[in-house]
Amino acid sequence: MQASRARLFKEYKEVQREKTADPDIQLACDDSNIFKWTALIKGPSETPYEGGVFQLAFAVPEQYPLQPPQVRFLTKIFHPNVHFKTGEICLDILKNAWSPAWTLQSVCRAIIALMAHPEPDSPLNCDSGNLLRSGDIRGFQSMAKMYTRLAAMPKKG
Amino acid sequence: MQNKDGPRAGGDLEAATSNPTPDFDDWAKFGDDDIMQQQTAIRAEEAEKTPFVGDKEPLSSLAAEYQSGSPILLEKIKVLGEKYAAIRRTRGDGNCFFRSFMFSYLEHILESQDQAEVDRAKSNVEQCRKTLQSLGYADFTFEDFFALFLEQLESVLQGNGTSISQEELLLRSRDQSISDYVVMFFRFVTSGEIRKRSEFFEPFIMGLTNATVEQFCKSSVEPMGEESDHVHITALSDALGVPIRVVYLDRSSCDSAGVSVNHHDFIPAVGGLPNASVMVVVRICGCL
Numbered sequence: 001m002q003a004s005r006a007r008l009f010k011e012y013k014e015v016q017r018e019k020t021a022d023p024d025i026q027l028a029c030d031d032s033n034i035f036k037w038t039a040l041i042k043g044p045s046e047t048p049y050e051g052g053v054f055q056l057a058f059a060v061p062e063q064y065p066l067q068p069p070q071v072r073f074l075t076k077i078f079h080p081n082v083h084f085k086t087g088e089i090c091l092d093i094l095k096n097a098w099s100p101a102w103t104l105q106s107v108c109r110a111i112i113a114l115m116a117h118p119e120p121d122s123p124l125n126c127d128s129g130n131l132l133r134s135g136d137i138r139g140f141q142s143m144a145k146m147y148t149r150l151a152a153m154p155k156k157g
Numbered sequence: 158m159q160n161k162d163g164p165r166a167g168g169d170l171e172a173a174t175s176n177p178t179p180d181f182d183d184w185a186k187f188g189d190d191d192i193m194q195q196q197t198a199i200r201a202e203e204a205e206k207t208p209f210v211g212d213k214e215p216l217s218s219l220a221a222e223y224q225s226g227s228p229i230l231l232e233k234i235k236v237l238g239e240k241y242a243a244i245r246r247t248r249g250d251g252n253c254f255f256r257s258f259m260f261s262y263l264e265h266i267l268e269s270q271d272q273a274e275v276d277r278a279k280s281n282v283e284q285c286r287k288t289l290q291s292l293g294y295a296d297f298t299f300e301d302f303f304a305l306f307l308e309q310l311e312s313v314l315q316g317n318g319t320s321i322s323q324e325e326l327l328l329r330s331r332d333q334s335i336s337d338y339v340v341m342f343f344r345f346v347t348s349g350e351i352r353k354r355s356e357f358f359e360p361f362i363m364g365l366t367n368a369t370v371e372q373f374c375k376s377s378v379e380p381m382g383e384e385s386d387h388v389h390i391t392a393l394s395d396a397l398g399v400p401i402r403v404v405y406l407d408r409s410s411c412d413s414a415g416v417s418v419n420h421h422d423f424i425p426a427v428g429g430l431p432n433a434s435v436m437v438v439v440r441i442c443g444c445l
Binding site: 014 | 381
């Protein structure tokens with residue numbers, strides 16, 4: 001518990017210091033609880049998520065960094081490896097490939113990379129995975145783009 | 158049957174907090190979470206059977222297990238008995254090699270009180286720190302693990318305020334918060350060494366998996382619970398400059414000249430413990 005707190009505090013300081021280094025990620029710690037974080041990440045360019053801003057929620061376990069943080073999308077997203085209802089993310093480093101060499105910041109980068117490179121063969125969102133697997137890139141992109149516009153962009157008017 | 162259903166805290170939690178709209182704290186809904194919970198339960202069950210590092214047992218207790226098994230194994234255990242007085246079992250949780258190395262090495266320092274070896278090890282650890290830094294690891298990701306290992310190394314030397322006894326060393330090796338941190342320290346050191354000398358290790362890694370050196374380190378060295386193979390042992394031995402002997406208790410038999418037990422020595426590429434005071438690890442049936 002003490003060790004995880006100390007580590008999170010170091011990450012907090014690092015985040016403050018490096019705020020401008022990665023303009024695509026804005027990580028913030030809950031004011032009253034260092035085990036709860038949120039992040040705003042920008043949809044990568046040349047993907048259907050471009051132009052969208054997606055919110056992630058982190059719940060950090062007491063055994064962190066020996067155990068991974070639990071991360072999910074709070075913003076609705078149409079992506080084969082993200083559960084459409086819960087926002088759960090299927091990403092190896094958040095499960096068995098986790099190691100303390102990862103940080104909350106680098107987890108955000110890995111999630112951005114996953115947005116740009118979906119893995120349709122292990123889908124949490126089968127509709128999305130099936131579109132990609134059947135080669136309907138256009139169908140997938142228009143669905144993903146629509147949800148980006150509906151959920152991840154500021155409302156117009 | 159009731160007992161089986163009793164301790165499923167996850168199920169109860171889910172019922173108590175069931176909420177139609179997904180909520181920030183509603184992690185219990187996750188499918189993967191259930192899997193993780195189950196893994197935790199399996200680990201807890203294993204933990205009851207074997208501590209991270211077991212008590213000293215005579216080799217006869219090992220022989221008793223194979224009484225109705227292969228006669229070659231029994232013969233080999235007898236041969237082992239001529240050289241080694243006792244064994245300690247370690248929990249087969251994928252970290253067993255690193256954990257047994259931790260215990261044997263610290264126990265060796267505790268018994269030998271070899272200040273020179275501690276100094277030598279510390280300078281190697283410093284090298285490992287620089288290696289990780291030059292590979293681009295942020296200090297805060299590994300420094301806690303390094304600090305905890307150095308603390309253990311200091312404490313097995315007597316004569317300073319924080320010195321510990323053999324019993325305390327055993328307790329610490331069984332204390333997850335210390336033991337896992339030291340294991341993770343070794344994983345960082347191993348990964349750093351492999352990546353630093355990636356040209357050397359690449360062909361061995363290609364032989365084991367189909368991964369690049371970087372992928373291998375990320376998926377098979379750094380994560381806890383990933384088992385160790387030749388590559389890991391070579392890298393750790395080289396990085397720390399500590400020779401390691403792995404004794405294979407398998408059913409292979411040599412032709413005519415009676416039964417002998419195969420072993421493989423990992424001798425550090427540079428420097429290292431003089432007189433080859435080897436840390437011994439016995440490998441049984443696939444698990445160290």
